[in-house]
Amino acid sequence: MTAETNTEAPKKPAPADQESFLSVFTRNLWASNNVLITTLSIVLAVIIGAVLIVVSDADVLAKFVYFTARPSDALNASWTLISEAYADLLKGAFGDPAVFQAWFDGTATWQEAFAPLSETLTYAAPLVFTGLSVALAFRGGLFNIGAQGQAVLGCVVAGAAGFTFGLPIVLNLVVALLAGVIGGALWGFIPGLLKARTGAHEVITTIMLNYTAALFLSWLVIQKGVQAPGRTDAISKSVAESAQLPSPGGILRVHLGILIAVLVTAGVAWLLKRSAFGFEIRAVGANPHAAQTAGISVGRTYVLLMAVAGGLAGLGGATQVLGTAYALTPAVAGNIGFDGLLVALLGRNRPWGTFFAALLFGALRAGGNRIQSYAGISLELVTVLQALIVIFIAAPALVKAIFRLRAARVTGAGTSLAKG
Amino acid sequence: MRGITKRFGDLVANDHIDITVEPGEVHALLGENGAGKSTLMNQLYGLLHPDEGQILVNDEPVVFNSPRDAIAAGIGMVHQHFMLVPVFTVAENIALGAEETRGGPLGWLDRRRSRRDVIDTSTKYGLPVDPDALVEDLPVGAQQRVEIVKALTREVDLLILDEPTAVLTPQETEELLAVMRSLTAMGKSIVFITHKLKEVKAIADRITVVRRGRIVGTASPDTSEDELAALMVGRAVSLEVQKAPAEPGAVVLKIDGLVVDDDRGIRAVDGVDLEVRAGEVLGIAGVQGNGQTELVEAVMGLREVRAGSVRLEGDDLIGLSTKKILRSGVGYVPEDRSHDGVVKEFSVAENLVLDMYDSAPYGNAFRVDGGKVGGNARERIEQFDIRCQSADTLVGTLSGGNQQKVVVAREMSRPLRLFIASQPTRGVDVGSIEFIHKQIIHERDQGTAVLVVSSELDEVVGLADRIAVMYRGRILAIVSPDTPREELGLLMAGITGAPAEGEK
Numbered sequence: 001m002t003a004e005t006n007t008e009a010p011k012k013p014a015p016a017d018q019e020s021f022l023s024v025f026t027r028n029l030w031a032s033n034n035v036l037i038t039t040l041s042i043v044l045a046v047i048i049g050a051v052l053i054v055v056s057d058a059d060v061l062a063k064f065v066y067f068t069a070r071p072s073d074a075l076n077a078s079w080t081l082i083s084e085a086y087a088d089l090l091k092g093a094f095g096d097p098a099v100f101q102a103w104f105d106g107t108a109t110w111q112e113a114f115a116p117l118s119e120t121l122t123y124a125a126p127l128v129f130t131g132l133s134v135a136l137a138f139r140g141g142l143f144n145i146g147a148q149g150q151a152v153l154g155c156v157v158a159g160a161a162g163f164t165f166g167l168p169i170v171l172n173l174v175v176a177l178l179a180g181v182i183g184g185a186l187w188g189f190i191p192g193l194l195k196a197r198t199g200a201h202e203v204i205t206t207i208m209l210n211y212t213a214a215l216f217l218s219w220l221v222i223q224k225g226v227q228a229p230g231r232t233d234a235i236s237k238s239v240a241e242s243a244q245l246p247s248p249g250g251i252l253r254v255h256l257g258i259l260i261a262v263l264v265t266a267g268v269a270w271l272l273k274r275s276a277f278g279f280e281i282r283a284v285g286a287n288p289h290a291a292q293t294a295g296i297s298v299g300r301t302y303v304l305l306m307a308v309a310g311g312l313a314g315l316g317g318a319t320q321v322l323g324t325a326y327a328l329t330p331a332v333a334g335n336i337g338f339d340g341l342l343v344a345l346l347g348r349n350r351p352w353g354t355f356f357a358a359l360l361f362g363a364l365r366a367g368g369n370r371i372q373s374y375a376g377i378s379l380e381l382v383t384v385l386q387a388l389i390v391i392f393i394a395a396p397a398l399v400k401a402i403f404r405l406r407a408a409r410v411t412g413a414g415t416s417l418a419k420g
Numbered sequence: 421m422r423g424i425t426k427r428f429g430d431l432v433a434n435d436h437i438d439i440t441v442e443p444g445e446v447h448a449l450l451g452e453n454g455a456g457k458s459t460l461m462n463q464l465y466g467l468l469h470p471d472e473g474q475i476l477v478n479d480e481p482v483v484f485n486s487p488r489d490a491i492a493a494g495i496g497m498v499h500q501h502f503m504l505v506p507v508f509t510v511a512e513n514i515a516l517g518a519e520e521t522r523g524g525p526l527g528w529l530d531r532r533r534s535r536r537d538v539i540d541t542s543t544k545y546g547l548p549v550d551p552d553a554l555v556e557d558l559p560v561g562a563q564q565r566v567e568i569v570k571a572l573t574r575e576v577d578l579l580i581l582d583e584p585t586a587v588l589t590p591q592e593t594e595e596l597l598a599v600m601r602s603l604t605a606m607g608k609s610i611v612f613i614t615h616k617l618k619e620v621k622a623i624a625d626r627i628t629v630v631r632r633g634r635i636v637g638t639a640s641p642d643t644s645e646d647e648l649a650a651l652m653v654g655r656a657v658s659l660e661v662q663k664a665p666a667e668p669g670a671v672v673l674k675i676d677g678l679v680v681d682d683d684r685g686i687r688a689v690d691g692v693d694l695e696v697r698a699g700e701v702l703g704i705a706g707v708q709g710n711g712q713t714e715l716v717e718a719v720m721g722l723r724e725v726r727a728g729s730v731r732l733e734g735d736d737l738i739g740l741s742t743k744k745i746l747r748s749g750v751g752y753v754p755e756d757r758s759h760d761g762v763v764k765e766f767s768v769a770e771n772l773v774l775d776m777y778d779s780a781p782y783g784n785a786f787r788v789d790g791g792k793v794g795g796n797a798r799e800r801i802e803q804f805d806i807r808c809q810s811a812d813t814l815v816g817t818l819s820g821g822n823q824q825k826v827v828v829a830r831e832m833s834r835p836l837r838l839f840i841a842s843q844p845t846r847g848v849d850v851g852s853i854e855f856i857h858k859q860i861i862h863e864r865d866q867g868t869a870v871l872v873v874s875s876e877l878d879e880v881v882g883l884a885d886r887i888a889v890m891y892r893g894r895i896l897a898i899v900s901p902d903t904p905r906e907e908l909g910l911l912m913a914g915i916t917g918a919p920a921e922g923e924k
Contacts, residue, residue: 275787276778283774286765293722293752293760294775295743 034348040399041392042360049385050082053377057081085375089382092370093120093363111250116366118254122324124362125257126151129316130340131347131354132268133184137309138349139272140301141285146191146206147313148337149213150184154317156217157183159328160226162239162321172242177260177318184314185307187213192306196299202306210337218330228327236328245323257319261355264315269351281305313337342390361386423473426459433459435633436473441578446600446610448624450617452652452821452849456633457613458500461580464611465497466490496571497580502563506556510549511535514570541573546602560708561592568599579603580611585619590877590909597623615652615849617645618878653851661882663861668885669698670733672869673719673838678728680711680718688714690893691728696838696869701860703884703901704873707912711893712873713755716842720752721745732838746775751831751863755842755873757820761827764816768808769797771815772830796833804829805855821852828856832863839863842873857883877908 054060060081063074091097095116102108130147137144144150158180167175191205220226221234228237247255272278283291284301292298317333325332343361347353368382392399426434433456441447451457462468464475466484474481477493484490487497504513515534538551547565555563564584571579581600585593600610600623614620620627620641627639629651637651649657673696680689688711696702704712717723719730721742730737737745746752754760762771773782773793782792797811806825808818815823824845831839841860845853860883864870874880880887881901888898889911896911910916
């Protein structure tokens with residue numbers, strides 16, 4: 001009874017509230033905000049990707065030859081191809097409903113059902129770290145192209161620590177992870193110091209250090225004492241089991257790295273927003289002259305910031321080698337540093353934005369593997385999709401023009417007030 | 421212009437403005453920063469489109485889609501920030517946008533003809549410019565002449581000058597006013613945008629006062645300055661700085677034989693000796709670029725000192741970091757507010773603790789206390805009358821005057837021994853000027869030593885208890901503020917009463 005009277009009473013003003021909420025919602029929906037532009041960029045990329053899928057398939061393309069005679073043939077074939085491809089992408093990234101059904105029926109294991117999600121998280125984990133590395137540096141006004149090199153150094157030092165020390169369980173892993181952080185931090189510290197002391201532009205120095213790191217790794221893995229005994233190819237000894245990131249095992253490759261990624265993202269978010277160092281980073285990034293005038297040492301901030309950013313990328317490298325690869329090869333770091341640039345851009349240099357962008361990239365990568373094996377579409381298509389998303393994000397004016405979005409109200413008022 | 425209305429989002433920048441400019445007159449458009457003067461003129465020059473209303477030229481309605489259309493209709497504009505290419509010569513800059521070529525659009529530039537055009541125009545209107553000089557080598561006043569010549573070569577009938585005197589020395593301002601007189605004598609019309617009352621009274625034939633996007637009155641040049649100021653601000657303001665005689669105490673800042681180089685490695689401060697006492701305002705007068713900037717930056721630890729000493733109550737400041745100097749009780753308002761004073765992407769609250777974020781009570785070496793920062797902001801906003809929606813408003817969206825109040829509030833919100841203000845009211849509206857001046861005097865009366873650097877002679881004379889005139893890196897003389905203006909003006913130009921004084 002009381003519940004009924006309680007629900008009756010506040011119902012009356014509800015319509016007015018609802019209306020205002022609706023109008024606010026629709027207004028904000030078509031005002032250009034970052035979330036909307038990101039979503040629309042993904043939509044646009046998917047559409048262009050669909051066209052590419054059709055164009056790259058000879059059989060379907062052949063049906064377009066007699067398009068005017070029987071358009072349904074070509075359209076049906078295209079639709080089937082596109083929908084299957086994207087369905088495979090989703091299944092590969094998040095799970096196949098059929099396998100879930102089989103699990104419930106007892107014909108498949110739960111591991112099989114969750115394997116796609118595990119792949120997504122496995123690919124995403126290192127990208128979170130490299131993405132945060134780029135994003136954090138960018139908030140301080142530095143363009144850290146060197147996340148790749150820092151991640152490679154992270155791999156090297158973490159891997160070396162992993163197969164050298166032979167410490168007891170837990171400690172071995174912690175030491176190896178820390179070693180990765182230190183390796184990356186060193187590789188970030190160098191360009192930071194060069195920038196602060198000599199004004200050398202960090203873009204140039206970090207690019208050069210990327211080469212240095214990659215070539216150092218290639219050289220290192222074939223050295224005596226590093227190369228796996230009995231092997232002639234370029235691969236190092238495996239890291240001790242106690243230094244590997246714990247994982248459920250079997251076909252589930254996901255490991256502790258993704259949980260560390262969540263914690264580190266939260267840490268970076270706190271650092272930027274609440275810490276004194278974060279205040280310095282943001283002040284230096286927005287206006288180094290005003291920061292200097294207010295007594296903030298710009299050079300010191302640059303050095304520290306690059307070291308921290310390098311440490312993050314190094315941690316990304318460490319999770320790669322301790323979580324999935326277990327041994328150093330010249331390509332152990334893959335492309336995680338450069339993908340980190342895209343992830344940071346997609347996440348608009350905000351910690352949690354970067355985190356979710358990394359998840360998206362991980363999902364695309366995991367789904368892409370499935371597209372390749374099931375639909376026979378090349379993995380490169382997924383790379384094209386990633387690139388298209390980033391291009392649209394980087395050109396918000398283009399997206400706005402395509403969808404005829406209104407300019408955001410806030411920015412309009414801001415610019416006009418600033419004028420004389 | 422008839423019924424001109426322009427909106428930016430919710431803000432109405434121009435609200436049904438009617439304005440007429442007659443041939444051969446100087447029409448002054450007077451208003452505070454952000455009143456909508458520049459917006460109005462940008463519409464006349466084709467940079468912005470009016471949302472409502474019409475523009476009529478010689479009684480014919482026109483629509484300008486770009487400045488090119490406006491120039492074709494005989495309207496030229498000289499912007500507040502010059503639109504010149506520094507590495508081009510004067511002639512090249514003037515030809516830019518209307519290049520004369522031989523042999524079609526891809527042909528050779530006709531440099532000789534553009535040079536001749538420049539010389540013709542400059543002699544015709546009595547505006548001496550050297551067509552072959554590089555613009556970056558010219559002083560500001562000469563650059564402005566180039567802009568005017570550039571507009572005149574397009575054969576315009578109406579010239580819009582947007583805050584033309586903001587960057588000029590008193591002498592250059594006089595010259596500009598003379599040029600304006602001769603232009604109107606030749607039948608050109610001029611719209612003169614400004615917020616400086618003296619100049620308006622000196623030159624304008626008619627005055628239109630704009631406040632918050634509306635015309636609030638028209639006046640004739642014989643209206644008194646106080647009345648004009650009241651119209652502009654919407655309330656009575658006092659233009660004179662009210663202050664009691666200073667009671668100087670012990671020497672707080674002592675500068676001896678200071679030598680500082682500028683960014684190019686050229687000597688900017690050449691052996692300066694100064695003393696500032698507690699409870700007095702020392703004003704440094706001088707034309708911009710005579711070493712005042714470098715002097716202050718050296719004191720603040722922002723610039724390397726070549727020789728000499730700077731002592732704050734006996735403690736050597738040289739070699740200390742800016743942070744240490746600020747912490748030792750020095751407040752500093754930098755001359756270029758948007759460059760050095762505020763972080764525009766930061767909120768008002770964050771800007772108010774820009775140099776105190778890591779010390780008690782706002783935070784420590786590791787964290788910043790958001791609650792304390794916000795509380796401090798609410799207090800300062802109240803105390804310093806900072807007009808903003810909330811403490812979280814981005815500083816970049818505030819008007820110049822309010823941005824400056826943020827800087828002043830920040831620097832005055834801790835106990836000070838020395839307060840240094842460079843150009844404390846540059847680009848600040850009349851209402852805020854009055855307020856900032858009061859705050860500076862209030863700080864002095866609490867026993868703080870105050871050093872004010874300003875290229876506005878009125879400001880120095882109004883605030884200072886002693887005036888040091890700086891010229892070419894040296895202090896030419898230290899005089900009392902009662903010294904006649906003419907004498908100060910001559911000193912600022914480097915001419916001392918005693919001809920023997922060390923000028924080479």
